[in-house]
Amino acid sequence: MIIKSLVHSSKCKVCESDAHLCGVVDFNTSCDSKLPDHAVLPLTGIPIYYHRCENCGLLYTHAFDDWEFDDFKKYIYNDDYIKHDPDFLGVRPRNNAELVMSNFKPILKWNVLDYGGGDGQLANLLCEQGVKAVGWDPFHLNLELPQGKFELITSFEVFEHTPTPVATLLRLSVFWKKEGQFSFLH
Known part of the structure; x- marks a missing residue:
């Protein structure tokens, strides 16, 4: 390391x-x-x-400024990650879903992206409530980047995890529908 x-x-x-x-x-x-x-x-x-x-x-x-993707995957976002962050499973996604649903009234009409959304729990919880939501996270979902633009982009606890917060925000901004909402919360 x-x-x-x-x-x-x-x-x-x-x-x-x-x-x-x-x-x-x-x-x-x-x-x-x-x-x-x-x-x-x-x-x-x-x-x-x-x-x-x-x-x-x-x-x-x-x-970690000089780390590559594989370094983060091996030393941080591995099978032991849950030991450091037990709220990752269940508690935080439920709280975030409640926060999003209560603060964005027209959400049922929007396409929603949870950028850096861990294993997709927040997006799944929003979908259960009728929201068209998708999650993406390079370390947990191993999916290709989503296609299209989104009226709402959430990004919970992402920017303190990246060595390049401005570059991360710029990468995320390509998914933002100009008349949409963007929210990132610590």
Whole structure:
């Protein structure tokens, strides 16, 4: 596993303002590892340094900037992913479906894309409620990119997982129907 070396200060990956070193965690540390239902994994001794933007507040790392798709698939989005994120199965998709259904009244008339939607649970839950929804995620669904334009695009917990948030947003924007809605939530 190759981790990019420490960068003491950098330019924000979103707004290009100054961002400084703000913390470090072990590679095996989950953002919710203090919660009782999360697995506590042994320390790897691999430090992951984080920066915080002074302007927009983005918290990010450079550690994975040089990784390829296969690196993410092998070391993060693998069979052990659920140990770090147990809400991935069930809880988060149900909460997100409720949020989407309650905030977008004309949704039953729209085509909806859940971009970076894990294993497709949110899209499936929306379909069960009569929404024309499709999910896409490079690490979980292994599907080709969807075709067409969408009136609503959701992207829950995606931008903090990408080393290139602006490029990810630009890739996603090609699916947006100009008069539609775009929503991404942390």
